[in-house]
Amino acid sequence: MYKIVKKETLAPNIYLMDIEAPRVAKSCNPGQFVIVKMDEKGERIPLTICDYDRSMGTVTIVFQALGTSTKRMAEYEVGESYRDFSGPLGCKSELVDESDEELKKKHILFVAGGVGTAPVYPQVKMMKERGIDVDCVIGARNKDLIILEGEMKKVAKNVYVTTDDGSYGMKGNVNDCIKDLVQNQGKSYDLVVAIGPVIMMKFVCILTKELGIKTIVSMNPIMVDGTGMCGACRLTVGNEVKFACVDGPEFDGHLVDFDESMKRQQMYRTEEGRAILKEREGDTHKNGGCGCSDN
Amino acid sequence: MDVLKKVPVREQDPKVRATNFDEVCLGYNIEEAKEEASRCINCKNPKCVGGCPVSIDIPGFIKEVKDGNIEEAAKIISQYSALPAVCGRVCPQETQCEQRCIRGIKGEPVSIGKLERFVADWSRENNIKPEQPKETNGKKVAVIGSGPAGLTCAGDLAKLGYDVTIFEALHEPGGVLVYGIPEFRLPKDTVVKTEIDNVKALGVKIETNVVIGKSTTIDELMEEEGFQAVFVGSGAGLPKFMGIPGENANGVFSANEYLTRNNLMKAFDESYDTPIARGKKVAVVGGGNVAMDAARTALRLGAEVYVIYRRSEAELPARVEEVHHAKEEGVIFKLLTNPTEILVDEKGWVKGIKCIEMELGEPDASGRRKPIEKPNSEFEIELDTVIMSLGTRPNPLISSTTSGLDTDKRRCIIASEETGQTSKEGVFAGGDAVTGAATVILAMGAGKAAAKGIHEYLCNK
Numbered sequence: 031m032y033k034i035v036k037k038e039t040l041a042p043n044i045y046l047m048d049i050e051a052p053r054v055a056k057s058c059n060p061g062q063f064v065i066v067k068m069d070e071k072g073e074r075i076p077l078t079i080c081d082y083d084r085s086m087g088t089v090t091i092v093f094q095a096l097g098t099s100t101k102r103m104a105e106y107e108v109g110e111s112y113r114d115f116s117g118p119l120g121c122k123s124e125l126v127d128e129s130d131e132e133l134k135k136k137h138i139l140f141v142a143g144g145v146g147t148a149p150v151y152p153q154v155k156m157m158k159e160r161g162i163d164v165d166c167v168i169g170a171r172n173k174d175l176i177i178l179e180g181e182m183k184k185v186a187k188n189v190y191v192t193t194d195d196g197s198y199g200m201k202g203n204v205n206d207c208i209k210d211l212v213q214n215q216g217k218s219y220d221l222v223v224a225i226g227p228v229i230m231m232k233f234v235c236i237l238t239k240e241l242g243i244k245t246i247v248s249m250n251p252i253m254v255d256g257t258g259m260c261g262a263c264r265l266t267v268g269n270e271v272k273f274a275c276v277d278g279p280e281f282d283g284h285l286v287d288f289d290e291s292m293k294r295q296q297m298y299r300t301e302e303g304r305a306i307l308k309e310r311e312g313d314t315h316k317n318g319g320c321g322c323s324d325n
Numbered sequence: 326m327d328v329l330k331k332v333p334v335r336e337q338d339p340k341v342r343a344t345n346f347d348e349v350c351l352g353y354n355i356e357e358a359k360e361e362a363s364r365c366i367n368c369k370n371p372k373c374v375g376g377c378p379v380s381i382d383i384p385g386f387i388k389e390v391k392d393g394n395i396e397e398a399a400k401i402i403s404q405y406s407a408l409p410a411v412c413g414r415v416c417p418q419e420t421q422c423e424q425r426c427i428r429g430i431k432g433e434p435v436s437i438g439k440l441e442r443f444v445a446d447w448s449r450e451n452n453i454k455p456e457q458p459k460e461t462n463g464k465k466v467a468v469i470g471s472g473p474a475g476l477t478c479a480g481d482l483a484k485l486g487y488d489v490t491i492f493e494a495l496h497e498p499g500g501v502l503v504y505g506i507p508e509f510r511l512p513k514d515t516v517v518k519t520e521i522d523n524v525k526a527l528g529v530k531i532e533t534n535v536v537i538g539k540s541t542t543i544d545e546l547m548e549e550e551g552f553q554a555v556f557v558g559s560g561a562g563l564p565k566f567m568g569i570p571g572e573n574a575n576g577v578f579s580a581n582e583y584l585t586r587n588n589l590m591k592a593f594d595e596s597y598d599t600p601i602a603r604g605k606k607v608a609v610v611g612g613g614n615v616a617m618d619a620a621r622t623a624l625r626l627g628a629e630v631y632v633i634y635r636r637s638e639a640e641l642p643a644r645v646e647e648v649h650h651a652k653e654e655g656v657i658f659k660l661l662t663n664p665t666e667i668l669v670d671e672k673g674w675v676k677g678i679k680c681i682e683m684e685l686g687e688p689d690a691s692g693r694r695k696p697i698e699k700p701n702s703e704f705e706i707e708l709d710t711v712i713m714s715l716g717t718r719p720n721p722l723i724s725s726t727t728s729g730l731d732t733d734k735r736r737c738i739i740a741s742e743e744t745g746q747t748s749k750e751g752v753f754a755g756g757d758a759v760t761g762a763a764t765v766i767l768a769m770g771a772g773k774a775a776a777k778g779i780h781e782y783l784c785n786k
């Protein structure tokens with residue numbers, strides 16, 4: 031059993047938890063994820079590692095309560111435990127193994143969309159710890175959904191906030207902000223790390239390809255085991271089939287087939303996907319769904 | 326009674342069982358078992374034993390069954406096998422022990438597997454416990470993977486007094502026995518759980534959710550956690566795909582995903598959260614045990630099911646009994662047929678499969694006649710789900726994170742057959758991780774051999 035030692039509500043429906051998992055805390059690195067299974071009957075839910083404290087043996091997760099499983103996860107309180115917490119899974123971020131000298135030469139821009147801010151945070155924090163200045167764009171639909179802004183400001187040199195409705199920061203999406211930085215504010219970047227909804231990563235990659243900036247994305251397909259055993263997480267990267275759980279989750283965004291990945295995410299997940307499943311075979315999906323179809 | 330024939334075993338009616346996940350074969354009761362046991366002529370030179378990979382004293386235990394001493398029979402089997410209730414159910418007996426049985430020359434062989442199963446089930450139902458845990462000798466051994474290889478190795482080492490911990494990546498122990506082989510062939514809560522509990526009762530600790538190579542490494546276990554030897558029984562779980570167009574469409578699964586959702590995650594049970602695409606019309610590509618399990622699972626979830634296999638019936642690698650059961654239940658076999666493309670609708674979901682007819686040519690390297698395409702014989706089947714069951718390979722997670730552990734070009738760990746010793750000192754391996762996908766009994770045998778190998782190694786150290 032894995033005890034919840036801290037719980038915070040970062041925004042409506044977005045929760046941060048510290049979980050006691052000493053083995054994971056000891057060996058995890060930025061870029062990796064865990065799989066949480068709440069109880070006997072729960073699903074195996076992949077979540078990115080957002081922070082960790084090796085001496086306390088705790089791992090931080092941040093999740094959005096969207097569907098049946100994540101809503102059920104959100105009902106757990108401090109002192110209660112999840113039944114299973116497996117990890118760290120996937121590969122660490124490439125940046126972890128690059129030398130400080132190499133990194134210092136680079137201008138890096140992190141782009142975080144929605145809950146994607148959480149997985150961006152440990153990478154930016156690692157940069158700070160290694161004395162490397164980076165910029166960070168945080169984007170969300172509206173002010174309420176901007177998370178970890180204060181934490182990010184402590185570790186990134188510059189933080190730029192955008193909201194789709196203009197309720198906070200710049201009005202527009204993350205791409206508008208990237209364009210503004212590069213085209214109007216004279217910034218130049220050698221590397222972009224973009225993490226957020228697939229649709230956001232897709233459009234960031236279209237832009238950065240035009241701008242000629244290498245871009246790393248973190249993919250979040252449907253998973254089951256997370257150890258390479260089932261192939262549910264497969265996606266096409268540069269015409270090769272990769273398993274996100276063992277070959278990723280981070281990939282060169284200019285090579286990823288985002289359209290295929292978005293279609294695959296529909297399976298079981300989106301309202302539309304569930305409707306297709308239902309039409310094809312009657313009542314299959316028992317997770318009733320929540321009615322919200324994007325995050 | 327016709328001594329040339331096996332005492333028939335009771336089974337669920339095909340029409341009924343095709344709609345449920347309860348066990349197909351109901352096994353013998355004590356009268357039936359005694360009657361079947363009396364067909365064994367207790368050969369002086371029992372050929373059957375030579376066909377069993379772990380050389381169970383078959384005439385020995387069968388004689389006890391005949392005399393009604395079931396507990397005695399169980400003791401005899403337990404000297405050789407740690408998982409009799411499992412092997413009695415899933416061993417390919419027809420090509421092993423039973424194939425060599427002398428009774429088989431004129432009539433049907435003795436039903437060795439069903440008798441073994443009877444003895445194991447009887448012991449469980451009568452609460453016969455295996456040996457009690459020994460005082461430990463304080464020497465720590467780590468076992469990676471809790472499939473048949475790992476469970477057997479751990480159990481044998483515990484009996485020798487070692488302090489054994491099994492590390493398992495998934496949230497339940499059992500390996501393929503829990504995530505692969507379906508409930509209707511191998512009940513989980515009764516049979517598999519009892520076998521695992523028996524191993525725990527010997528003092529073995531099982532730590533789930535630990536992925537060796539990620540959560541920690543073999544080198545760390547040995548250098549930091551004080552394990553003096555390690556057994557790797559991590560199986561061969563990586564699924565293969567065909568590489569044909571359309572394979573990433575929604576509705577195409579590996580057999581592993583399909584079976585894992587259903588068996589490990591219990592998607593068939595409405596009270597569990599994990600979903601599964603049931604499918605109305607399903608094609609399973611492949612002809613092994615795994616393909617039969619996937620096909621019969623899809624059938625039970627309510628689909629019309631095709632098995633597409635590129636050779637003929639004689640070459641089907643699955644057990645005869647499984648093919649027979651699948652046919653009885655209504656699975657449709659499309660033999661000498663190979664898929665060339667999965668047809669996808671505009672939203673990215675499967676709508677059919679394009680196949681080509683095959684014919685058998687000259688024997689290939691494996692000795693089986695090579696299937697060749699018949700020109701201009703392509704045709705399409707409308708479908709909504711395709712399950713790829715083309716075999717599996719070992720996962721490189723362990724070999725790539727352990728210094729000095731050699732593998733062959735199929736990524737199988739290289740290990741001695743007699744002792745399990747690998748290229749790395751103190752590290753032993755066996756089961757599917759070494760041989761590639763094989764059988765439960767071979768994995769169990771390898772676990773036993775490695776336990777002996779580890780014991781010798783640690784005694785001489």
Ligand SMILES: Cc1cc2nc3c(=O)[nH]c(=O)nc-3n(C[C@H](O)[C@H](O)[C@H](O)COP(=O)(O)OP(=O)(O)OC[C@H]3O[C@@H](n4cnc5c(N)ncnc54)[C@H](O)[C@@H]3O)c2cc1C
Pocket residue numbers: 063075076077078079092093094095096097098099100101145148149227228249250251252253279295298299300301317319320322323324325
């Ligand atoms: C490697 C990896 C890391 C992840 N990290 C995080 C994380 O740090 N925080 C977090 O909140 N989520 C993360 N996710 C996504 C998370 O696993 C899903 O949100 C969760 O499984 C949804 O389960 P549910 O039953 O609550 O929702 P469901 O009922 O299955 O779905 C509800 C809604 O969630 C959306 N959704 C579901 N799955 C995904 C997905 N994989 N990607 C995008 N949208 C999805 C759908 O649009 C759907 O409408 C990650 C996924 C992966 C594969």
Ligand SMILES: Cc1cc2nc3c(=O)[nH]c(=O)nc-3n(C[C@H](O)[C@H](O)[C@H](O)COP(=O)(O)OP(=O)(O)OC[C@H]3O[C@@H](n4cnc5c(N)ncnc54)[C@H](O)[C@@H]3O)c2cc1C
Pocket residue numbers: 415416417469470471472473474475492493494495498499500501502505506507535536537538558559560561562584614615618644720722723755756757758762763764765766768
């Ligand atoms: C669907 C199906 C049906 C089958 N039917 C039959 C049959 O009828 N008869 C028969 O004899 N055989 C059958 N087999 C084959 C048989 O199940 C296997 O040969 C046998 O289970 C191999 O045992 P093993 O212990 O080597 O590996 P497995 O049973 O595969 O167990 C390996 C375990 O190691 C764990 N693991 C892997 N990597 C790691 C890691 N890095 N860290 C920690 N743990 C790890 C896995 O999660 C797994 O639990 C079938 C196989 C399948 C898939």
Ligand code: SF4
Pocket residue numbers: 376377378379380381383406412413416417418421422423437438441766
């Ligand atoms: S273990 Fe398998 S091969 Fe050996 S006797 Fe039993 S059924 Fe036959």
Ligand code: SF4
Pocket residue numbers: 364365366367368371372373374383384425426427428435437
């Ligand atoms: S070969 Fe057949 S008859 Fe002879 S001992 Fe073995 S099971 Fe009995």
Ligand code: FES
Pocket residue numbers: 252253254255256257258259260261262263264273274275276
């Ligand atoms: S989640 Fe099963 S292979 Fe990646």
